[in-house]
Amino acid sequence: MEVAIVSGKGGTGKSSISAAFATLNGKVVLADCDVDAANLYLLFNPSHEEEKAFITGEKAFIDYSLCTNCGLCIDYCRFNAISFKEEMVSISEIACDGCRLCSRICPENAIGMIRNDKSKIYAGTFRNGKMVYGRLAPGEENSGKLVNVVREKAKQVAKENGLETIILDGPPGTGCPVISTLTGVDKVVIVTEPTISGLHDLERIVELVKKFNIQIFVIINKYDLNLSVTREIEKWCLVKKIPVAGCLPYDENIIKAMVNRKSIIELNPELEISLKLNMIWNRIKNQEK
Amino acid sequence: MMKIAIASGKGGTGKTFVATNIFYTLLKNNYRAMLIDCDAEAPNSIAFFETKLVKEIEVTQLVPVINTDNCTYCGKCHEYCNYNAIFILPPMKIIQVIEDLCHGCGACRVACNFEAISEKPVSLGKVNLYSNNGKLSLIEAKMNIGVMSPVPVIKAAVKHIDNQAEIVILDSPPGTSCPFIQTAGTSDYVILVTEPTPFGLSDLKQSVATLRTLNKLYGVIVNRAGVGNRDVYDYLKQENIPLLFEIPFKKEIAELYSVGKIASEHDSSLSKQLFATVENIILKYGSSNSKR
Numbered sequence: 001m002e003v004a005i006v007s008g009k010g011g012t013g014k015s016s017i018s019a020a021f022a023t024l025n026g027k028v029v030l031a032d033c034d035v036d037a038a039n040l041y042l043l044f045n046p047s048h049e050e051e052k053a054f055i056t057g058e059k060a061f062i063d064y065s066l067c068t069n070c071g072l073c074i075d076y077c078r079f080n081a082i083s084f085k086e087e088m089v090s091i092s093e094i095a096c097d098g099c100r101l102c103s104r105i106c107p108e109n110a111i112g113m114i115r116n117d118k119s120k121i122y123a124g125t126f127r128n129g130k131m132v133y134g135r136l137a138p139g140e141e142n143s144g145k146l147v148n149v150v151r152e153k154a155k156q157v158a159k160e161n162g163l164e165t166i167i168l169d170g171p172p173g174t175g176c177p178v179i180s181t182l183t184g185v186d187k188v189v190i191v192t193e194p195t196i197s198g199l200h201d202l203e204r205i206v207e208l209v210k211k212f213n214i215q216i217f218v219i220i221n222k223y224d225l226n227l228s229v230t231r232e233i234e235k236w237c238l239v240k241k242i243p244v245a246g247c248l249p250y251d252e253n254i255i256k257a258m259v260n261r262k263s264i265i266e267l268n269p270e271l272e273i274s275l276k277l278n279m280i281w282n283r284i285k286n287q288e289k
Numbered sequence: 290m291m292k293i294a295i296a297s298g299k300g301g302t303g304k305t306f307v308a309t310n311i312f313y314t315l316l317k318n319n320y321r322a323m324l325i326d327c328d329a330e331a332p333n334s335i336a337f338f339e340t341k342l343v344k345e346i347e348v349t350q351l352v353p354v355i356n357t358d359n360c361t362y363c364g365k366c367h368e369y370c371n372y373n374a375i376f377i378l379p380p381m382k383i384i385q386v387i388e389d390l391c392h393g394c395g396a397c398r399v400a401c402n403f404e405a406i407s408e409k410p411v412s413l414g415k416v417n418l419y420s421n422n423g424k425l426s427l428i429e430a431k432m433n434i435g436v437m438s439p440v441p442v443i444k445a446a447v448k449h450i451d452n453q454a455e456i457v458i459l460d461s462p463p464g465t466s467c468p469f470i471q472t473a474g475t476s477d478y479v480i481l482v483t484e485p486t487p488f489g490l491s492d493l494k495q496s497v498a499t500l501r502t503l504n505k506l507y508g509v510i511v512n513r514a515g516v517g518n519r520d521v522y523d524y525l526k527q528e529n530i531p532l533l534f535e536i537p538f539k540k541e542i543a544e545l546y547s548v549g550k551i552a553s554e555h556d557s558s559l560s561k562q563l564f565a566t567v568e569n570i571i572l573k574y575g576s577s578n579s580k581r
Contacts, residue, residue: 099392
């Protein structure tokens, strides 16, 4: 069973909740799909049994010993990445999308491509199973592809070790890394918080998830920060026929656990929030579609 | 004009909170300011202000359309496509465009020698222009659900910045990859918002590394000061990164935010201090026409 934890809005508590789920019972495979901001390794300090480079894409560069400054590439580039700078053709690394068209049409063969290969994927063991995570190198792109690689690795590790549950800690938003996280999972848990922004982003992510026909659960985190917005979210979920798996209270122990490099369950399994997380996880695991 | 991006590697550190409050204090201090919500996957800034929608602009991208009457299944378009967006099985005479993977670069059209490829626009999202007190002041980039990359919508939004604006605040999407780079890349200064926790620190380091490769000026605002530990502060000191401001953790601030209110409107000391922080940046790094 593959369960993805996502949210439209960042900072709703995805990683802390994923960490809790990963330490509640039997051994699991935990995959950190938030490759822009992978954080779970901080809590679980997994061993590095495997490390692999990941090619995120390419960037064009000019060989000035061959370039005649004809400017043909400027006309072809649709990303406005090439322009004349101080009478020389120049490629902006930020704007370049890596499509390679300039390199193909250059009559002097003066444009080459450099591979971005500084991003990494890691696999190893942590105290409650196996862990897989990707880290995107600073400034590199295409996190959706890296998410796919992380998920494939997680499935392979699960199979090799006879582990049934894969927990995916997803990235925020609705774009390509999120779509890569959702494609083909069995269940998705959407974490939201009782703010106007939280509700608005919940609506957007639900619209996305509905395209995939996956079983959805909602968790309202820090529900007691604003009870009236919490009620509004519950009502909205009822209308949309989406089960609210549970509400979690605001609890400073979440940060305390993080500082101590533990999940909230490991910090103290008897806290109200820990007991609730246990209940929510059982509900998510056992509820048939 | 000076463009200041508000960003963070980690989501939910308070980017939108800082962006909307800075924008509010700039307006209050009579700056001709604009707020651009570049978080196209989850735009939330506009709701904090009384605005009037002035214009909606559709953002599109071109994708190839294959005319199978002319196609010889030679496979050159597939070879030219660097995004694997053209699927081809020559023996079966099957060719298909996977629109979700297409970046609209036009390489396939250049590749085709048989005039079998034309292009059509598909919608990626919208740029919404809003006025506040009669002036174009807020721009929202909003990506359609199901679209892969917010970058084209962000690029389109930035193009509508009013030349008359003195200070432009860009509310950046979270993360350190393409959408963030697009937003930070167009700015003169980046304010990174973080929180004093291990996750906050780890993501801050990632953001700093990215901004260093982009060669950008930046400083840090610590939000929810008082929670967590001191590691973020030690890191800032050690790396010589300016700590611009600390926003204390207060439940009242979180409550105001949760109902879509600007905290600076109700908390004059926060408003004053935030304004002083931004004015310092403007005086130090702004161009002549953004200074007073």
